[in-house]
Amino acid sequence: MNHPILTDQHAVGLGGVAIGTAFEKISDEQAQNILETAWNEGIRYYDTSPWYGLTKSERRFGDFLQHKNRTDFFFSTKVGRLFTEVPQNEVPPTMWKAPLNYDFRHDYSEDAVKRSIEESLKRTSLGYIDIVYVHDLSEDQVGDRYPYFLEQAKKGAFKTLSKLRDEGIIKAWGMGVNKIEPILDCIEYADPDICLSATQYSILEHEDAVDRLLPAVKKANVKLVSGAGYNSGFIAGRDRYNYKDVIPKEMAEKRLKLIEIAKEFNVDIVHAALQFVLAADEFVSIIPGASTSSQVIDNVKGWKNNIPVEFWTRLKDEKIIYEKAQVPSH
Numbered sequence: 001m002n003h004p005i006l007t008d009q010h011a012v013g014l015g016g017v018a019i020g021t022a023f024e025k026i027s028d029e030q031a032q033n034i035l036e037t038a039w040n041e042g043i044r045y046y047d048t049s050p051w052y053g054l055t056k057s058e059r060r061f062g063d064f065l066q067h068k069n070r071t072d073f074f075f076s077t078k079v080g081r082l083f084t085e086v087p088q089n090e091v092p093p094t095m096w097k098a099p100l101n102y103d104f105r106h107d108y109s110e111d112a113v114k115r116s117i118e119e120s121l122k123r124t125s126l127g128y129i130d131i132v133y134v135h136d137l138s139e140d141q142v143g144d145r146y147p148y149f150l151e152q153a154k155k156g157a158f159k160t161l162s163k164l165r166d167e168g169i170i171k172a173w174g175m176g177v178n179k180i181e182p183i184l185d186c187i188e189y190a191d192p193d194i195c196l197s198a199t200q201y202s203i204l205e206h207e208d209a210v211d212r213l214l215p216a217v218k219k220a221n222v223k224l225v226s227g228a229g230y231n232s233g234f235i236a237g238r239d240r241y242n243y244k245d246v247i248p249k250e251m252a253e254k255r256l257k258l259i260e261i262a263k264e265f266n267v268d269i270v271h272a273a274l275q276f277v278l279a280a281d282e283f284v285s286i287i288p289g290a291s292t293s294s295q296v297i298d299n300v301k302g303w304k305n306n307i308p309v310e311f312w313t314r315l316k317d318e319k320i321i322y323e324k325a326q327v328p329s330h
Contacts, residue, residue: 005131005172005194005223006045006284010074012274012303013045014038014296015227018289019060020052022243023233025098026291028060035064037293041300047196047225047287049078049135049176050116054091054099055123062124070127076196076225077124078135078176079116079157082107095243106142108134108153110160117164128169132161133176133196134186140178150185158190165193174222178242180213187220194284198227199242201283203269203276203315204235204254207322214282226277226286235273258320265311271302272311276321278303279328 018024019031026034038046046065048057058077065075083102091101120129134157139146161173174192175183178199186192195217201209201224217224234241235255241247255269262269277286290296312327321327 004284006074006225009042010045010285011278012043012299013047013074013225013285013287014043015287015289016046016048016052016057016061017232018291020048020057021097021099022052022095022289023097023238024291028063030292031060032064033293034290034296035061037296038290039064039068041296043296043300044073045076045285045287046073047076047131047227049133050083050120050123051078051081051104051135053096054094054102054104055083056096056098056100058120058123059100062126066125074130075124075126076131076133077120077129078133079113079161080106080108080135080137082112082116083119106136106145106149108137108149109156111156113157113160117170130171131194132164132170132173134158134161134173135176136178137175138177138179138182146182150182154189158186158192162191176227178228180208183213183222184216187216187222192220192222194223194225196225196227196287199231201226201277201280202229202231202235203258203273203321204231204251206325210322210325214280217282223284224280224282226283229277229286230270230273230288236270254320257318258315261311261314261318261320265308265314267307267311268302268305270298271305272307274299274302275305275307275328276325280326 046061048061050058081104083104086101086103088101137149137153142149164170172193174195175186176196180200183195230236231241232243258269277283288299315321
């Protein structure tokens with residue numbers, strides 16, 4: 001796909017993990033307030049997944065967005081799991097604090113992908129989906145079943161989504177994963193347009209992505225969207241790293257160093273983290289989640305805030321940022 005899928009207007013979007021109750025039991029009312037704030041702040045790219053809150057996040061996004069003019073925003077969701085309603089006592093343990101009563105299974109076949117998209121359209125009451133990501137087809141999620149599911153996706157999800165795109169039913173598709181390898185595999189076997197790379201590229205951790213992921217997507221003319229660009233809140237001071245409670249010692253040290261330098265230049269490290277991701281040519285958007293309306297406002301502010309060039313030079317000198325990584329040039 002040569003024309004841009006997401007434009008500058010979509011550089012900062014809203015991700016749906018927090019609204020799916022990943023970190024706290026956000027109520028429907030709070031969720032609607034967050035979405036309304038995002039809309040009023042000019043955010044026009046919304047990303048969610050049926051996985052978030054076991055279909056809860058998707059429904060919440062739909063409740064809000066179905067009242068907007070459909071051509072005014074971009075909406076992405078994901079395929080790869082199918083959901084079945086179950087009694088409350090049979091809901092499997094997951095990361096969600098207040099999920100709906102569903103069980104799920106991974107399935108990347110053609111039938112599953114078509115069914116998943118149909119169910120997402122029903123849950124959201126939106127007329128169409130712009131971007132579909134193949135979700136969590138990655139060793140950190142499916143373990144040693146990765147080769148099996150990759151084969152299933154090669155015959156199923158990848159071909160089906162390319163066909164839906166070519167028929168104009170969706171605008172674009174790609175992987176939505178927390179690892180580099182699945183994106184590289186997908187590029188090798190299929191023709192994705194845009195991939196959601198979560199936890200792989202942040203101001204604190206990006207060397208591997210700079211060396212392996214960015215050159216590969218550039219060559220394949222595939223764009224990237226950044227998920228968990230703040231390492232799931234760690235950069236903002238949360239006690240977790242990439243959705244886990246264990247914080248790597250070197251990352252804790254790196255963050256302290258980053259805070260120290262940021263103070264010297266009077267820079268907010270969350271704003272720096274956001275601008276760092278968007279400085280890479282391959283990233284067209286970053287989609288931080290939000291548990292409060294003020295976080296949304298701060299993300300938009302962080303996108304527009306001026307950060308001195310000397311700050312970035314210093315971070316490279318201090319080896320906080322990898323020498324080969326792109327940084328903002330103004």
